[in-house]
Amino acid sequence: MKLVGATNKRIYFFMSAIFxxxxxxxxxxxxxxxxxxxxxxxxxxxxxxxxxSLGSLLSGLFNLCLCGLTATGYAQNRxxxxxxxxxxxxxxxxxxxxxxxxxxxxxxxxxxxxxxxLFKVKKKY
Numbered sequence: 001m002k003l004v005g006a007t008n009k010r011i012y013f014f015m016s017a018i019f020x021x022x023x024x025x026x027x028x029x030x031x032x033x034x035x036x037x038x039x040x041x042x043x044x045x046x047x048x049x050x051x052x053s054l055g056s057l058l059s060g061l062f063n064l065c066l067c068g069l070t071a072t073g074y075a076q077n078r079x080x081x082x083x084x085x086x087x088x089x090x091x092x093x094x095x096x097x098x099x100x101x102x103x104x105x106x107x108x109x110x111x112x113x114x115x116x117x118l119f120k121v122k123k124k125y
Contacts, residue, residue, distance in 0.1 A: 012100070021060050
């Protein structure tokens with residue numbers, strides 16, 4: 001299977017978002033368990049789990065937003081994809097970071113870019 005095309009990018013961004021959702025739920029459950037069971041509370045651990053949970057949620061939403069771009073959008077917004085990759089790396093998760101890195105590495109094919117421009121506009125000068 002060749003790793004080209006906007007469809008493959010969408011699949012990888014979507015898979016990354018799914019893994020980010022699992023990470024969000026796992027970190028949220030860990031936060032609740034630590035908050036309830038550990039007495040006296042460990043403030044830095046509670047904050048870490050809370051920030052990882054919220055970071056996973058935001059990263060997953062960012063990946064879902066990138067999942068909806070067009071082929072032209074992928075070609076023009078390269079920096080947005082790189083920022084998403086860095087944000088996904090910071091918030092953790094090996095599987096989701098791998099899928100995001102694969103999605104960023106894939107380029108949309110020329111055929112997809114041309115198919116999006118079905119309506120050619122003639123300019124009069």
